[in-house]
Amino acid sequence: MNEAIIIKDLTKKYGSLCALDHVSLTLEPNHIYGLLGRNGAGKTTMLNLINNRIFPTEGEILYGNENVTENSSAQNQFFLMSEDTYYPENMRVQEAFLWTSKFHPSFDPEYAKSLADKFQLNIKSRSKNLSTGYRSIFKLIIALSINVPFIFFDEPVLGLDANHRDLFYRLLLEKYSEKPATYVLSTHLIEEVADIIEDLIIIKQGKILACENKEEFLSKAYTVAGESRIVDAYCQDRKCIGTENFGGLKLAYLLGRPAPDTQGLTVSTPDLQKLFIKLTNDDLL
Amino acid sequence: MNFNLNDDRPIFLQIAEGIEDGILTGGFPEESQIPSITEFSVLYKINPATALKGINLLVDTGILYKKRGIGMFVAAGAVAAVRRNRQQQFYESYILPLIREAVNLNLTKIEIISMIEKGFSNE
Amino acid sequence: MKKLLQYQLHTTKRSLLIFYSILIVCILIFSGSAAIILNGEVKGSSSFSGIEFATIIFLFVCGLVSFSETFHMFLQNGITRKRMLASLFLYSTILCAITSLIDKLILILGSFMETRIEGLSFTSLFAMVFPDFIQHQNPVFLLLINFLLGFTLYMSFMFFGLFLSIASYRGSRIVRILIAAGLPVFLFVVTPILDTILDGKLYSFLNKVLQIFSGFKSQNPFIGMASFLIISAFWGTLAYVLGRKACKQQ
Numbered sequence: 001m002n003e004a005i006i007i008k009d010l011t012k013k014y015g016s017l018c019a020l021d022h023v024s025l026t027l028e029p030n031h032i033y034g035l036l037g038r039n040g041a042g043k044t045t046m047l048n049l050i051n052n053r054i055f056p057t058e059g060e061i062l063y064g065n066e067n068v069t070e071n072s073s074a075q076n077q078f079f080l081m082s083e084d085t086y087y088p089e090n091m092r093v094q095e096a097f098l099w100t101s102k103f104h105p106s107f108d109p110e111y112a113k114s115l116a117d118k119f120q121l122n123i124k125s126r127s128k129n130l131s132t133g134y135r136s137i138f139k140l141i142i143a144l145s146i147n148v149p150f151i152f153f154d155e156p157v158l159g160l161d162a163n164h165r166d167l168f169y170r171l172l173l174e175k176y177s178e179k180p181a182t183y184v185l186s187t188h189l190i191e192e193v194a195d196i197i198e199d200l201i202i203i204k205q206g207k208i209l210a211c212e213n214k215e216e217f218l219s220k221a222y223t224v225a226g227e228s229r230i231v232d233a234y235c236q237d238r239k240c241i242g243t244e245n246f247g248g249l250k251l252a253y254l255l256g257r258p259a260p261d262t263q264g265l266t267v268s269t270p271d272l273q274k275l276f277i278k279l280t281n282d283d284l285l
Numbered sequence: 286m287n288f289n290l291n292d293d294r295p296i297f298l299q300i301a302e303g304i305e306d307g308i309l310t311g312g313f314p315e316e317s318q319i320p321s322i323t324e325f326s327v328l329y330k331i332n333p334a335t336a337l338k339g340i341n342l343l344v345d346t347g348i349l350y351k352k353r354g355i356g357m358f359v360a361a362g363a364v365a366a367v368r369r370n371r372q373q374q375f376y377e378s379y380i381l382p383l384i385r386e387a388v389n390l391n392l393t394k395i396e397i398i399s400m401i402e403k404g405f406s407n408e
Numbered sequence: 409m410k411k412l413l414q415y416q417l418h419t420t421k422r423s424l425l426i427f428y429s430i431l432i433v434c435i436l437i438f439s440g441s442a443a444i445i446l447n448g449e450v451k452g453s454s455s456f457s458g459i460e461f462a463t464i465i466f467l468f469v470c471g472l473v474s475f476s477e478t479f480h481m482f483l484q485n486g487i488t489r490k491r492m493l494a495s496l497f498l499y500s501t502i503l504c505a506i507t508s509l510i511d512k513l514i515l516i517l518g519s520f521m522e523t524r525i526e527g528l529s530f531t532s533l534f535a536m537v538f539p540d541f542i543q544h545q546n547p548v549f550l551l552l553i554n555f556l557l558g559f560t561l562y563m564s565f566m567f568f569g570l571f572l573s574i575a576s577y578r579g580s581r582i583v584r585i586l587i588a589a590g591l592p593v594f595l596f597v598v599t600p601i602l603d604t605i606l607d608g609k610l611y612s613f614l615n616k617v618l619q620i621f622s623g624f625k626s627q628n629p630f631i632g633m634a635s636f637l638i639i640s641a642f643w644g645t646l647a648y649v650l651g652r653k654a655c656k657q658q
Contacts, residue, residue: 174323195296198334
């Protein structure tokens with residue numbers, strides 16, 4: 001009850017390729033995490049390792065002082081909605097609901113059916129006949145209808161139109177507010193989830209770039225804008241992680257806190273997506 | 286109350302201000318219940334913790350109070366309290382930025398005052 | 409475990425139904441036509457022997473397809489590989505028992521039909537292989553032995569199919585080609601050629617080995633049952649070892 005998932009030195013290598021490199025972090029109960037990273041950064045690998053789809057090369061994942069790999073009692077407390085579909089392609093949505101309720105006592109079939117109505121998903125359809133969007137909807141409905149302490153979403157809104165994405169986020173927040181659990185959202189759509197998440201984990205090339213409260217993370221950076229000369233002068237001896245030019249004006253992204261005197265410059269807080277882009281661009285040393 | 290959030294100010298502050306606006310305009314009458322954290326969270330698409338932070342800000346200043354097991358209520362005298370707070374903040378929130386902008390545009394004090402008079406005569 | 413079994417049996421229900429429907433229809437057609445032909449004075453006979461071969465193929469194929477989809481479904485639902493493999497083995501065992509039972513029922517049905525229709529005969533594999541043993545034995549006892557023999561024989565094929573299924577899933581593309589194409593080629597092309605080269609010595613050797621281990625030589629079906637159980641355990645163990653480390657294929 002109310003345990004955290006503790007990840008220690010988690011490493012996954014495929015031959016010489018290192019997908020995850022000695023990652024350590026803790027997933028606390030009852031938080032919404034954003035797992036952010038570029039394509040191939042290692043997000044799916046991490047989710048697959050936690051949920052016993054693949055095995056670590058080094059390191060361990062602990063839940064309640066037990067290793068979660070090949071551990072039934074731990075895995076029963078987790079659920080992963082993957083990008084890949086693990087359900088047989090001939091299986092109908094309603095069959096999937098039925099079997100899920102048999103394998104997971106905490107699955108709420110009535111709630112799942114009501115969600116299917118909201119999304120206008122035909123529960124008699126077979127998995128293989130669903131469009132990309134509806135396949136995601138089918139899977140995320142199941143994930144939203146299970147009541148376990150840790151629920152992971154890997155690209156949940158792949159292929160969903162704007163209306164359905166909106167509906168998903170609202171349902172997630174409603175569920176989270178009424179029945180707290182930890183939700184980990186792994187996504188590229190940073191702008192969309194920025195206000196929903198409480199904590200973030202940024203992975204860059206298999207390593208953790210950041211793992212903290214979102215507000216604290218954002219408070220560690222700021223932007224200054226103004227005439228290019230003044231901005232450049234300000235950036236001297238300061239940690240600048242990116243700039244944007246516009247004619248004679250410049251916008252610079254910096255880490256730390258702004259100086260007390262910023263004459264001629266407009267200081268502002270960056271939004272999460274822009275900050276993320278600056279931090280994960282490859283030209284950054 | 287603004288149903289859209291903007292980027293420049295912390296969200297929990299915007300939530301608090303939105304509730305205050307509601308109190309001032311009579312949308313949230315005194316001793317009535319305001320929407321739940323869940324409703325705020327779903328409406329604005331924000332984390333419930335953020336909504337809670339904004340609400341707690343108003344609880345700390347005595348504008349809202351919590352009825353155990355029921356929800357959040359607008360305190361008696363909240364309207365007057367919000368108005369008082371806003372009046373005190375008026376100088377920082379509106380006058381100072383106005384003067385800064387006026388200086389940028391080379392507007393003189395006289396010009397500003399005549400603009401203010403014009404504005405009031407139109408109200 | 410019960411739920412896992414329920415799931416696996418549910419997925420096979422349909423193919424099982426189709427298989428036996430086709431089998432029974434075929435039997436009815438052929439024995440029916442024997443009846444018609446015989447009554448129309450065209451002498452002939454219709455004999456069914458070794459219908460167990462059809463079941464063997466069916467179960468072998470069941471073994472081949474049992475891994476991939478089930479593995480994914482179980483992974484999705486937090487089931488560990490150990491439990492999945494245990495369930496797979498239990499499922500295979502139950503399926504082999506059920507099919508062996510149904511096959512014996514068909515044989516009993518067949519012996520009824522034999523009495524009604526002249527020239528119709530049903531011979532079980534058991535009777536073909538162990539003619540000496542079945543002399544002077546209690547028919548109920550024989551039925552039981554027949555059932556057990558079928559059951560263990562089926563298990564050895566199904567577990568082999570299961571092993572191939574897992575080996576193919578875990579292996580690289582080369583391994584998959586080796587299994588899918590290489591195995592049949594080896595069995596049906598390479599060995600006959602080898603045998604011809606060795607002047608028939610290969611097949612006669614294999615024949616001798618088969619006769620001993622199936623219990624044919626000694627007319628003792630219990631030896632056969634033991635051999636089949638050992639073979640099942642062999643493929644089952646290999647399947648387990650491979651299955652423990654299976655990971656979702658990208």
